[in-house]
Amino acid sequence: MPVFLTDEEYTILTSVCSRLIPSEDGPGATEAGVVDYIDTLLGAFSYDPPRIWAAGPYSGRHGGDPGFAEFLTLSPLEELAWRSRIEGSLGLAEREVNGPVVGLQQRYREGVAALGSGFPELSPSEQDAALHAHAEFAALVFEHACEGMYGAPEYGGNRDLVGWRLIDFAGDVQPRGYTDAEVSEP
Amino acid sequence: MNPGPGTARDFDAIIVGSGPGGSAAALALTETGRSVLVVEKGRNHLIDLDDPRRLIQRYSNDEIKFGPRHFLGPDPIVEPRTFRISEADGDRVFVGEVNSVPATVGGGAVHADGKVPRFLEEDFRLLSERGPVEGAEVVDWPLCYDDLEPFYEQAEGLIGVSGAAGSNPFAAPRSAPYPMPPGPAMYVARLTSAAAERAGLHPYPAPTAANSVPYGGRPACNNCGFCSFFGCPIHAKGDPVAMLQRALLSGRAQIWPETCATRVVIEHGRATGVELLDQAGRRWVEPAASVVVAAGAIETPRLLLLSGVEHPLLGRYAMFHFQTYVAGHFPQRLHVHRGRAVTHVHDDHLVSDLASRAAAAAAGLPWIRGGMVEHAGASLPIEEAKLYPWGSGHGASMAASPMRDHLGALVMQGEDLPQSGNRVDLDPAVRDARGLPVARVTYGPHRHELAASDHYSGILTEVLKGAGAEWTVTATSPMPATPLTPYGDLISPIPASRHVMGTARMGRDPADAVCDPWGRLFAAPNVLVADSSVFPTSAGYGPTLTIVALALRNAAAFSAGT
Numbered sequence: 238m239p240v241f242l243t244d245e246e247y248t249i250l251t252s253v254c255s256r257l258i259p260s261e262d263g264p265g266a267t268e269a270g271v272v273d274y275i276d277t278l279l280g281a282f283s284y285d286p287p288r289i290w291a292a293g294p295y296s297g298r299h300g301g302d303p304g305f306a307e308f309l310t311l312s313p314l315e316e317l318a319w320r321s322r323i324e325g326s327l328g329l330a331e332r333e334v335n336g337p338v339v340g341l342q343q344r345y346r347e348g349v350a351a352l353g354s355g356f357p358e359l360s361p362s363e364q365d366a367a368l369h370a371h372a373e374f375a376a377l378v379f380e381h382a383c384e385g386m387y388g389a390p391e392y393g394g395n396r397d398l399v400g401w402r403l404i405d406f407a408g409d410v411q412p413r414g415y416t417d418a419e420v421s422e423p
Numbered sequence: 424m425n426p427g428p429g430t431a432r433d434f435d436a437i438i439v440g441s442g443p444g445g446s447a448a449a450l451a452l453t454e455t456g457r458s459v460l461v462v463e464k465g466r467n468h469l470i471d472l473d474d475p476r477r478l479i480q481r482y483s484n485d486e487i488k489f490g491p492r493h494f495l496g497p498d499p500i501v502e503p504r505t506f507r508i509s510e511a512d513g514d515r516v517f518v519g520e521v522n523s524v525p526a527t528v529g530g531g532a533v534h535a536d537g538k539v540p541r542f543l544e545e546d547f548r549l550l551s552e553r554g555p556v557e558g559a560e561v562v563d564w565p566l567c568y569d570d571l572e573p574f575y576e577q578a579e580g581l582i583g584v585s586g587a588a589g590s591n592p593f594a595a596p597r598s599a600p601y602p603m604p605p606g607p608a609m610y611v612a613r614l615t616s617a618a619a620e621r622a623g624l625h626p627y628p629a630p631t632a633a634n635s636v637p638y639g640g641r642p643a644c645n646n647c648g649f650c651s652f653f654g655c656p657i658h659a660k661g662d663p664v665a666m667l668q669r670a671l672l673s674g675r676a677q678i679w680p681e682t683c684a685t686r687v688v689i690e691h692g693r694a695t696g697v698e699l700l701d702q703a704g705r706r707w708v709e710p711a712a713s714v715v716v717a718a719g720a721i722e723t724p725r726l727l728l729l730s731g732v733e734h735p736l737l738g739r740y741a742m743f744h745f746q747t748y749v750a751g752h753f754p755q756r757l758h759v760h761r762g763r764a765v766t767h768v769h770d771d772h773l774v775s776d777l778a779s780r781a782a783a784a785a786a787g788l789p790w791i792r793g794g795m796v797e798h799a800g801a802s803l804p805i806e807e808a809k810l811y812p813w814g815s816g817h818g819a820s821m822a823a824s825p826m827r828d829h830l831g832a833l834v835m836q837g838e839d840l841p842q843s844g845n846r847v848d849l850d851p852a853v854r855d856a857r858g859l860p861v862a863r864v865t866y867g868p869h870r871h872e873l874a875a876s877d878h879y880s881g882i883l884t885e886v887l888k889g890a891g892a893e894w895t896v897t898a899t900s901p902m903p904a905t906p907l908t909p910y911g912d913l914i915s916p917i918p919a920s921r922h923v924m925g926t927a928r929m930g931r932d933p934a935d936a937v938c939d940p941w942g943r944l945f946a947a948p949n950v951l952v953a954d955s956s957v958f959p960t961s962a963g964y965g966p967t968l969t970i971v972a973l974a975l976r977n978a979a980a981f982s983a984g985t
Contacts, residue, residue, distance in 0.1 A: 257813040265818055290494050293483025294656035309481065312466055312681055313702045317856055318498040334854045335518070338500070365814060375813065380491075383808035387821075388487040404821050404828075406760065406804055409484030411656045414645025417607035420762040423755060 239273075240280030241342065246349045247272060250378070252357040253349075256364045257379045258386055264399040266382050274385025274394030275378070279342050281323060286310045289319055291391045299413040305391040341377075348374035425462075425679035425699075428707035434460045437697045437711040439684040439726065442530020443967050444954035444974045445717035446663030447578070449670040451978035452715075458675045460709065461667075462699060464683035465496045465526035468654065469533065469664060472678055475671035476640075478664065482533075482654030486805045489653045495525035495534055501856035502526070504721065506917050508867040508904055509844065517910040517917065518853055521864050522743060524719055524921050528680050529654075531719065531921065532582075532662040532967060536651040536764035537632035539584055539661075539968040540795060541575050543773060544568040544595045546962040553775070553790045559840035559869050560740060562959045565931050565940035568595050574972035579630075581669075582661035582971065583638040586630035593625070593770045606635040606644055609762040611831045612798040614753070616767040618890035619798075622882070626769040626798065632661035632967070633763050639665045648802055650764040666971075685859060687714050687730040687950060694950045700857060715978065717953040720923035724847045724956060725862040727927065732946050734937045738848050740841035740925040741864065742961035743918035744794060745872035746900040747835040749883040750801075751892025756828045759800030765834075767798040772835060772879045773963045779878060786874035793879040794836040794963025801827045806913075831892060833883040836922065837876055839961045840869045847926050866918060868901060922966050927956035942977035951981045 239247045254266035254275075266272070281288040290309045295301030311319060317331060325340025326332035351371055356364060368375040385394025387401070389409060395401065401408045435457035438445045445461055452459050471477040488494045496502070504521035507513065524531035545552045547564040555561055576599050586601035605628035608616075616626035633644040633655075644659035658664060670676040679699075686698040688708055696710035716723050724738040772779075772793030783791040801807065807827040811820040823829075850863040880897045887895050900919040909915050929952075930936025933945040938957050944950040953974040955966040962969070 258817050259815055261815065261818055263818050263822060289492060290488045291483065291485055292481060293485060293488075294480040295483070304480075305483065305485070314501055314681075314856060315466075315496075315498065318493075318501040321500050331856070334856055334858065335503070335852075368813075379813040380809060382813075383805050384487055384491060387804040387808050389485050392487055400804075403818060404804060404824060409647075409649070411484050411647050411649075412645070414647045415761040417646070419758075420607045420609055420646045421613065423610060 239276045240283045242276050242279065245354060246346070247276065249349050249352060249354065249356050250275065250345070252364065253352065253368065253378055254382050256361065256368060257375065257382045263403045266386060268396065268399045269386045269394050270396040271382045271385035271394045274388070274392055275345070275381050277393035278381065279323060279345060282320065284308065287319065288392065291389060295411050296389065296391070296409050298408065299410045301412045305389055344374070344377060348377070424681045425701055427701070427705055432709070434458050434709070434711040436713045436715055437462060437709060438715040438717060439697065440530060440717040440719065440954065441528045441663070441667065441678060442524070442717060442719065442954070443532045443663050444970045445530065445715065446666040446670070447971045447974035448715045448717060448951065448953040448978040449676050450581070450666040451975050452982050453670045453673040453675040455979060455982040456675070457982055459670070460711070461676065461678045462682045462684050462697065463528050463678060463680045465528065465680065467528040467678070467680035469528045469662070470667055470671070472671070475668045478658050480656065482656045484647055484649040484653070484656065486803050489534070490803070490805060495527045495654065497523055497526040499523070502861070503853060503855065504861050505850045505853050505863045506910070507863070507865050508916055509865060514851055515853070515863060522721065522918055522921060522923055524923070528678060529662045529664065529667070533654045534652045535967060537660050538629050538765055538768065538797065538965050539582070539632045540630050540768070540964045541595060542568065542962045542964055542969055543593060546960065549960050553792070556789060556840060556869070556871055559842050559871065561840060562930065562935070564959050565929055571972050571976060572598060574976045575968065577975055578968055578971040581665050582632050582663070583634055583665065584630050584632050584661065585635040587628045590627035591625065591770055593774055601630065603635045603638055606631065606633065606763060606766065607646065609759065609766045611757040611759050611800045612765070612767040614890040615798045615831055615833060615886060619769055619886050621889055622886050624769050624771045624886070626767045629765050629768045629797070631763060634659045634661065644763055646762045648760040648762060683857060684726060685729065685857065687716065687726065689730055689732065689947050689950070692947050694947050713949040713951070713981070715951045715953050717974065719954055720926045720956040721847050721862045721864065723952060723954055724926040725849065728849050729859060732944065734946055736928065737937050738926050739843050739846045740928050741845045741847050741866055741923070742839040742841055742925040742958070743866065744920040744922045744961060744963070745837035745839050745868055745876055746920050747837060747876040747880050747883070748832055748898045748900070749880055749887060749895055750830050750832040751887030751890070751895040752825055753829050753831055753891055754893060757800055757831055758828065759830070760802040764802070765797040765799045769796050772796060772882070782874065782878035786870065788871055788874055791871060791875040791878060792838040792963060793875050794838055796883065797834045797836070799832050799834055801830045801832065831887060831890065833887060835879055835883065836920065836963055836965060837872055838963045840871050841925055841928070841960060842869055866901070924955040924958040924961050924966055927952050928959045929957040930959060941980050942973070943981065951977060953978060
């Protein structure tokens, strides 16, 4: 169940992500669950603490406790920043010191609506043409898709570490780190 | 956070900012018996303030958290800056992140990968050694290397520096070896430093504020690779933690995080306290006998301007280092994501030679000077992923990794000449979330920087080819502005160095300088500026160690009243 997106928006955005980072010879955005990363970001304040910063210091994948599973609380200033970024300024004076801010939720809602409910049924080349016609929205989703594909899985994407496996990247390696030989030798 | 407005707290000094400069000043002042309050507008993720021997563990190998999500602050939505190249741009061309260093306890040192070289003797005497350059205000520092040497040694011991004395033929004399030996050389740096040697250059192990052996009660670096722009999960980096711990353990220091200094209260040429604003919205004036401003060379002039300090040079001569990146594509994988980001550097391009004199003459300049070159590469996959166009082939590009795992780079931190028109002032309209005018940066490089970058990038290209690179590409930060200038991008006309200097320069004559030779404001001598704002010239080196050494020297003198 998505936390922010409607089921229809979720379906459309899944198709969008699968064109931005397609599954070709290896896994793509679909296998990585990139849309879940985006939905978690858009719905970050549905959680307490909000899903903005994983705590750490370790994930448990290379020793230590799985501290990435916890999220950190925000200070009032940080909450102001992140609510402004995600929800927009909504006419609230404290969020409009320099004028209105359009939030990510609104940009996604409008961007998905502009592509339309028929987007998933288009052919891949038609989907690419539609994304090029909505280049600003495509650029926004692509930025988040890269994060959801190659960031830590605790943020909702990189499912089963498919992104890191694709590029043979160990990800967060603390507290093990790398040996001197792994640093210095080919 | 802080105890709020109160009475009978007679601090000898309030220090604004907890980065390398503020931490060093806190230590020097407490060691001479002074009581200090350190106010830091950002959060504390570094040190348990109730038990300073304990360190907090909230830093992690997490690119999302430390990259696009601004964990260390400042967040440009609530604390933006503005930018323009010159007054011809109008009030501004960009609002957002402009050369930010972290706003958090520990400041810029938390995210730095800890390259901490000393300056050369010539860096303190640039006017005398090289002479003037038209369009710039090249000056000598009001102190020389020998004055600072004991404090360099003290700084290296405090923060913990690994390095190899005697390995850099251009280095100024040192009175003691480095506290620790160098850590392991990264594979890419072995390739490029060997090629640099074959080209007649003199690479050496980078003096690095990361433990190569256990030091100061903190462990040795384990090469995790999340170094530049990350806090260290195991506290192997020598951020200001040791200085802050010692200051707190003296019982004479307090740190109040999430407490923003909004104004230094100055009456009749003397500071009497600092106006504070905390996250609960409480605003009050905390009195103190003196004030130390160490908020970084953008926020320091902003605070002094907000405080009504009047000096025609305040905010002027902003310098950032002109960075030249030469990247080379190698046939083999280089795994630059293992190790401490940069393990070798060379200083040859700071030294005048026949070729640089010829290049200067060809450009119509009396001389050119480059900077320290870092032997490095690219390590972060999200950053890489955003470089390739979306669509078919994206996964194949990531798997092949031409822009990360096959990329070796040489990065020169070029001398940036001080120009009067390059400045920090208060933006006439844009405000932060606290309602205060934000800092506006006006900056464009001098043609010296462009000529030096042109000349030395050719040498660096040959080094990379000699190391095995199949092709190379050169970029600079700032890049030249074009009509389609991508101001929000990684590389843009906005300098990206995170080395900011010069906006309250020190000197002997109040007509030529904002601070005296000991870092005190001419306009209010019980205000000490203890960061790189006081640097008269930029040198071609990262500023951190010199910030610490200078703050130790100047704060001790400040305490003694000299």
